[in-house]
Amino acid sequence: MTHRRPVVHPTPLTAPAPEVRGRVVALLTAYDAAPLALVVAPAGYGKSILLARHAAAFPGQVLSWRPHRGAHAPASLLNRLTRQLLGTGPGLGPELAPWQGGATTESVLAAIEQRPGPVLVVVDDAHLIHGGPVEATLEEMALLAPPNLQIVLAGRRLPAINLARHELSGTVVVTARDLALDATETRDALHTLLPPGGADIARLHALTRLTEGWPVALQLCAALPRRAARSAAALAEITLASAAVRAYLDREVLGILPAGLALDFARICRTSPGRQLLDDGSGTLDELDCAYGLVRRRADGRYDCVPLLREHLRRRAVPAPPVVHSLAPPPMDDRPPPALHLRCFKHFEATFGDQELDWRSTRPRVRALARLLAVHAGQPVHRERLMEALWPGSPERTAARGLQVALSALRTFLEPGADRGRTRLLIRSGEAYMLALPPGGTCDVQRFEAAVGAGLRAAARGAAGAEQAAESLGQAQRLYAGELLPEDGPAEWVVPLREHYRAQAVRAGHTLAEVELARGRPAQAATAAGHALSVDPFHDATWRLLITAHRQAGDPAAAHQAALRHARVLADLDVPPRGLTEV
Known part of the structure; x- marks a missing residue:
């Protein structure tokens, strides 16, 4: 059957494009x-x-x-x-x-x-x-x-x-x-574009270096007078003197970029010496590479940019800074952001001040990225680790593009309207990214780790540190409200972390029960041991502590019930009870 196909019209260009190869x-x-x-x-x-x-x-x-x-x-x-x-x-x-x-x-x-x-x-x-x-x-x-x-x-x-x-x-x-045109295609195109006698070797080399196979740039440059063809630098000067060329680059190439990204692109071009662009840690070049294809990341961590575009940006006028009068209120970017509070145990929650963030407008991968960074709040997470965690098994190029898109979306969600490079929550540090906690911000994972560490150190001092140990370990138990990030299910990156914090919670509860028993507070010891067993019911030593605590509290019925439950657990594990049901 013959099908009627609609015509797909090419985008109008300043000059006709060379035939696609x-x-x-x-x-x-x-x-x-x-x-x-x-x-x-x-x-x-x-x-x-x-x-x-x-x-x-x-x-x-x-x-x-x-x-x-x-x-x-x-x-x-x-x-x-x-x-x-x-x-x-x-x-x-x-x-x-x-x-x-x-x-x-x-x-x-x-x-x-x-x-x-x-x-x-x-x-x-x-x-x-x-x-x-x-x-x-x-x-x-x-x-x-x-x-x-x-x-x-x-x-x-x-x-x-x-x-x-x-x-x-x-x-x-x-x-x-x-x-992009390769060397042979560039030469063939130039022989077609240049007037008779205009395709001399010097001009061919200059045009090739300046455009790096960018078809429309090649057309724009080829239309210039022949006197500009002796070097790439001279050709750039003449080319960028053309208002039509500058307008095309600004309107068609840079015009699609968010204003802040375009300004950062120009700034990096001006501050990077030589031919390559230097990464400033803002994520600008990564986004330009993965999302827009305007630069190319090199193996040494620097970035290539088509020389014509790079030189245009270096010559681009720097916008004048806004005039700030002494009596005017400070701009929004200078005000301290609201405190960010993160919760990762039992369920994920992010709150600015008293307002909980609504994540329904974001994509699932953006939310997963936010949760991964939240667990490590205040600590840089390397991009390779992020890519492996969220795009397991994907080609590196695919994972890098996905990561950059997700980072950009998360940055916009957390701080809408903030200029690039001035965001204070999602920060890049070299090859790593970090979810920062401004002054007053908290993360329950960080607080839990700190409380467990302080409690265990205090418990190691014996009676001298018993009160501090009880306070810190009690706080750790309250912070561990449930398993880590249940939203992420059995994702490979979260399972080891989840097991680590579960083991920490059990250790904190067991140690707290020991401390409370030593202080003569068996009822509190039983509560601590019961909490630990609710996290891991297969911790034999904690069952023994629970039974002992009930006995010392003068509650033989509770001790007997605990011993029976312990015996059932041992039976499930095919381990003999060794008389633990006797009270």
């Missing part, structure tokens, strides 16, 4: 393991042309949708796909009959599944729907995709889609590195 088109045919493929690169790398080439070669039906800046409702996408399906002949299935009342994800997927051949859904300019309900609908379509559906999203920013999901683990991500 066959090697790049082939990348989009290599994602059979997953229903989703992503094309993520700055403006001018030929993303739209690549989509058009891929759509033209696709052996089945092609559906396309291109969002506008106000596209927030999934109905815009679903109704567009439905209209295209309705216009392609029979075999649509009954699910689409009442589509006028509002197409749904299920109805569209059901109709696609009934198509006799493969179906391709192409979405260009996907950065316009980043993090919104339409993007979430596309993610749902990819997760529930029938075998004949393939989806390609192209945009200037990595979508906030969880690529670590098993269903999407084979997703191909085509980046600026893939789309």
Whole structure:
């Protein structure tokens, strides 16, 4: 059956882009393991042309949708796909009959599944729907995709889609590195772009070094007078003297960035000597690399940036600082933040002052990242550890992108509106990230560890430290209200921590029972031992303490009941009771 394919129009550029190479088109045919493929690169790398080439070669039906800046409702996408399906002949299935009342994800997927051949859904300019309900609908379509559906999203920013999901683990991500012209392609393109006699060796080398295969940059530079072609530095000076070039870089390339990120990008370009950019610990370069493809991380920890863009940012005007009058109130960023209180035992909770944070607007991976950092509040956690914990088994590149997207979302959630580099809660330190606790903030895990440590040290001093031991160990018992982060279930990263704190809670309760017995307070000792056994009922020595405490408290019935329960536990373990049921 012949299908009518909608035309996918390329994004208008300042100059016509060179033809997309066959090697790049082939990348989009290599994602059979997953229903989703992503094309993520700055403006001018030929993303739209690549989509058009891929759509033209696709052996089945092609559906396309291109969002506008106000596209927030999934109905815009679903109704567009439905209209295209309705216009392609029979075999649509009954699910689409009442589509006028509002197409749904299920109805569209059901109709696609009934198509006799493969179906391709192409979405260009996907950065316009980043993090919104339409993007979430596309993610749902990819997760529930029938075998004949393939989806390609192209945009200037990595979508906030969880690529670590098993269903999407084979997703191909085509980046600026893939789309950039290689040395041979650059030479061939320049021979086409340059006027006759303009392709001398010096100019070819200068243009290649300045643009590093960025197609639109190559076009912009090639259009300049020949006198500027003798060195990359001289060519940069002439190129960036053009108002049209500067406007293109500002509007099409940097204009998509959040204002704070763009300012930090320019600052790092100005303060980094030489060709590479130096990481300042703010996370700016990581985000520009993983989420936008504007820089590339090197093995030595520095970052590469296309020289034309780097030099443009170095020359970019520095915004004047705001005028602050002496009688004006201090800006919001200078005010101390509310105290942050974290709770990780029994259930996760984060509170600013008296207001509990509502996490329902965040994605599950962002919440998991927050919980992991909360357990280690005040301590840096290396990015490799975060990636291994939250994206286990994923390729390093996929995990790094996912981590950067999650960090950015968490930073925005915790401190909305804060300028980059001035956030005070989620802090980067080298290759690690830390959830900081401003003055007055607390974390129950930290307080628990401190109380256990102080109590055990005091107990080791004997009678001299008994009172301090009882106070500290009692506080530890109150803090341990339940197991660590039950929300994370059996996640590999949390299980060892959960067992560690469970063992600490049992040790604290057992030691407290010993201290209270030595102080002649058997009732308090029995309470402490009972609390420890509620955490771990298989701790033999604590059962013995509990029975002894009840006896010394003059409660033989309670001692007898404790001995019976102990005997049942030993029976479950196939251990002889050794007369412990006798009181």
